[in-house]
Amino acid sequence: QQQVKQSPQSLIVQKGGISIINCAYENTAFDYFPWYQQFPGKGPALLIAIRPDVSEKKEGRFTISFNKSAKQFSLHIMDSQPGDSATYFCAASLNYQLIWGAGTKLIIKP
Amino acid sequence: DAGVIQSPRHEVTEMGQEVTLRCKPISGHNSLFWYRQTMMRGLELLIYFNNNVPIDDSGMPEDRFSAKMPNASFSTLKIQPSEPRDSAVYFCASSRGQSKFFGPGTRLTVL
Numbered sequence: 001q002q003q004v005k006q007s008p009q010s011l012i013v014q015k016g017g018i019s020i021i022n023c024a025y026e027n028t029a030f031d032y033f034p035w036y037q038q039f040p041g042k043g044p045a046l047l048i049a050i051r052p053d054v055s056e057k058k059e060g061r062f063t064i065s066f067n068k069s070a071k072q073f074s075l076h077i078m079d080s081q082p083g084d085s086a087t088y089f090c091a092a093s094l095n096y097q098l099i100w101g102a103g104t105k106l107i108i109k110p
Numbered sequence: 111d112a113g114v115i116q117s118p119r120h121e122v123t124e125m126g127q128e129v130t131l132r133c134k135p136i137s138g139h140n141s142l143f144w145y146r147q148t149m150m151r152g153l154e155l156l157i158y159f160n161n162n163v164p165i166d167d168s169g170m171p172e173d174r175f176s177a178k179m180p181n182a183s184f185s186t187l188k189i190q191p192s193e194p195r196d197s198a199v200y201f202c203a204s205s206r207g208q209s210k211f212f213g214p215g216t217r218l219t220v221l
Binding site for chain 2: 089
């Protein structure tokens with residue numbers, strides 16, 4: 001019940017395309033869903049986050065779509081750029097706990 | 111604004127030695143976390159402090175690991191004695207609310 005399942009494990013997208021990463025959770029008590037971006041040799045950086053009472057949140061080229069009934073949420077990166085190449089982690093939070101997805105390695109091809 | 115600061119960035123030591131990792135959280139943040147990241151296990155929470163008090167240390171793998179937070183601007187994670195299986199990247203994160211901000215990490219290699 002504490003798992004967050006993330007897919008795909010890896011993703012290759014052409015420059016200018018849309019990158020989509022999906023996550024699913026079981027525990028309906030989770031109340032905060034962040035996405036983190038991690039470059040090699042760096043710490044995870046908070047990218048965007050959403051609460052379950054909102055169905056979509058957009059910040060620049062990054063959008064979270066949230067489906068509470070399906071217990072799924074996804075990250076969409078519009079107009080993907082080579083600089084977006086990184087590992088992306090979804091997570092689900094309850095109090096101080098963060099339950100992490102396994103990560104998606106995204107490669108944007110020029 | 112300075113983010114979370116960690117030192118050292120890299121540490122190579124021999125089995126049996128003591129290792130001390132340091133963290134300075136973001137000013138004004140009242141929660142501090144130590145995480146460990148490995149390929150096999152991903153990101154694991156080791157310990158959580160709130161207002162300098164350890165709240166949850168259930169993730170600390172063994173008695174060889176200890177953590178302190180003597181004041182709001184400094185924390186240490188100590189491994190004594192270190193073992194090769196402790197090799198990982200150790201991250202410190204701080205927060206005020208649910209958004210956690212991570213430091214650059216310390217890459218520890220125990221030979």
